[in-house]
Amino acid sequence: MLASQLINTGFPAVNLFDKVSFALQLMEDYDLLHLPVLSEEKFAGIIEKADLLDADEDGLLASLEQSLKKLFVKGEEHFLAAVKQVAENELSMLPVINEQHELQGIIPAKSLFTHVSHFLGNNEKGGVIVLETDKRHFSFGEISRLVETNDAYITQLNTYPESDTGLVIVTIKINKIEVSDIVATFQRYDYVVRYYFGEEQYANELKENYNHLLAYLNM
Numbered sequence: 001m002l003a004s005q006l007i008n009t010g011f012p013a014v015n016l017f018d019k020v021s022f023a024l025q026l027m028e029d030y031d032l033l034h035l036p037v038l039s040e041e042k043f044a045g046i047i048e049k050a051d052l053l054d055a056d057e058d059g060l061l062a063s064l065e066q067s068l069k070k071l072f073v074k075g076e077e078h079f080l081a082a083v084k085q086v087a088e089n090e091l092s093m094l095p096v097i098n099e100q101h102e103l104q105g106i107i108p109a110k111s112l113f114t115h116v117s118h119f120l121g122n123n124e125k126g127g128v129i130v131l132e133t134d135k136r137h138f139s140f141g142e143i144s145r146l147v148e149t150n151d152a153y154i155t156q157l158n159t160y161p162e163s164d165t166g167l168v169i170v171t172i173k174i175n176k177i178e179v180s181d182i183v184a185t186f187q188r189y190d191y192v193v194r195y196y197f198g199e200e201q202y203a204n205e206l207k208e209n210y211n212h213l214l215a216y217l218n219m
Helices: 020-030 049-053 061-067 079-089 109-119 140-148 180-188 201-217
Strands: 034-039 042-048 093-097 103-108 128-133 154-161 168-174 192-197
Touching (some): 034 093, 049 061, 079 093, 079 109, 103 109, 140 154, 140 168, 140 180
Antiparallel strands (some): 128 168, 128 192
């Protein structure tokens, strides 16, 4: 998914010769802490609400030009580049510009959460298993094979290095809710299962037996 696919054009921008009070009012109206600033129709940067609150409300944004942050994403970039910028700079929105530095629109931070959730497959049912392994022994092929031996498959896999231990933390989502057999398989192959989220086989069997009992008693 490209940044251009997430553009929202329903939000305003301000110009360097707009008043501080005008920018503050727009932030209030649109529930934002940042706004894109234009100079002669070109993107000049982002202004923060905190900087506006410290300024004279009757002053012009041009007086705060040195405070503008040159943060943006280009339309042809992957949307994860926008996620990185928003997270690292705690932005409420991120401008999207073209090669001519013209503002195409913005990506509101709130909408990014929705797209990240979709990207991670959170809308799909399935269990989640979190493994830890040494970098030298990490093998996507083996992890996938062990899942498939239990008649399941991986729908999402993410990794990150743990700075304090040097281990690779592997989070996998599978297409099955019942995870006990898969967890046991990983443990047999000496994987450390840090967490897992799903249903246990025995819990399902217990529920099924309970339902059979109720059905028998109601006969």
